[in-house]
Amino acid sequence: MIGMKKETNFFKWLLFSRKGNITVWLSAVLLAAMPGLIINLAHFHLVGILPPCPLNTLFGIRCAGCGGTRCVQSMLSGNLLFALYYNPIVLLGTVSLAIYFGWFVFNSLKKNYTPPKYDLKTWQGIAIAAVLVGFMIIRNFDFYKHFFY
């Protein structure tokens, strides 16, 4: 595997070093700013870019991700209530990632930098899967659909 070591070192540098972390978050800010600006200035619509959900199309069931695109579109337009309406899990996930991202940026800038940890424990993986499956079941009941999408 020629060149393998170099690539591994590059990812190690990106993920576990201060300068690598700064590179990651600066790139993320630039990448996020572009569609954000396009959506808000040109009133561009994300909805319709992704193919429709197969579960919803074939069986009429809403999966855990249904309404996710409209949720993201609402968040980017600043309509957090609509984002909550379309998909609270996508909103919660985005908020969690934003908090993590904030810590990631802060950690890369503070004096005593510590390399981030990325390990997901088995119970955490199971908990996330349980929340997603539970949400998918609940959102298909009429009482849920009465208030949310």
Ligand SMILES: [Zn+2]
């Ligand atoms: Zn779906």
